[in-house]
Amino acid sequence: MLSFLPAPVIGVLNSILLGINTLFWCILLYIPALLKLAVPNKGFRVFCTRVIIAIAEAWVACNVGWMKLTHGTKWDVKGAEHLKRESWYLVLSNHQSWVDILAMQRVFNRRAPFLKFFLKQQLIWVPVIGLAWWGLDFPFMKRYTREYLIKHPEKRGEDLKATRIACEKFRYTPVSVMNFVEGTRFTQAKHDKQKSPYTHLLTPKAGGVAFVLDAMGDSIQTLVDVTIAYPGGAPTFWDFICGRVKEIKVEIHTVEIPEHLKGRDYSTDAEHRKNVKDWLADQWRAKDERLERMLG
16 A cells, blocks of 8 residues: 555646556557458448457456555445346446546446446547447547527437447446436535425436437336435545545435336427436435445
8 A cells, every 4th residue: 555655746647657557558559449440241240349448457457556656545336236247237427527437337247237327529639548438348428508599400310329329338237327317416606506305416407318219219227326425525536646645425315216117209299208207316315325324
């Protein structure tokens, strides 16, 4: 353990280790990713996808290695024993910091299918890791504002089509489809502006969840509800890299997804929209109570 070192030294050391680790595994990952692109055979592409996921899991395992080497963080994780690797999951979590992603990767790695996020289309151009995300079949989405759709009504429904195309790739390999349904990281200012009915959460947005259930309702049977708490306050990424986070609590609850929420069109079915929003609100009320306990 190197946690006795000054925090800035730990931060620089971990930044170097993270950079080297990412560069090494991403370059290795490009080989099966390019082969998958070049050979139009479904079975071969599924095989390449599994190889790519194994490489990504090795990247996460190495990240966990430098965390253990340099951090004195206390991890309190409950419910991870219920996860299964050969399953299809919808994963929802509260969102307070970019550290959430590293925390979830650490907890989920090799216990559940690899986490895949919906990303903004522009992120495919991020150096090194953008191509890795593409190889891992992360869905790249082009979101349209309400104002744009008013001017261009022909674009309505394009986001659902893109979700269906992305989710089609998930049918052949177990996956954990991740969604931060609050849409942004929690701050008190955002909470007050929204007039959120929750104490520790922003109001969830149901559209992304509904689109996944429409596209993959026959494959995804289980919601994995993740609650992340930082008793010392939500850290910045630099705080985490420097080992300044004293404690992280994670609780995982698995919930069966009701059948009536699957395979219906969220954009045109008003009753379905209400059902999805009500179901998600129930999950969020329970999560808010859970956070109150975890932070208490």
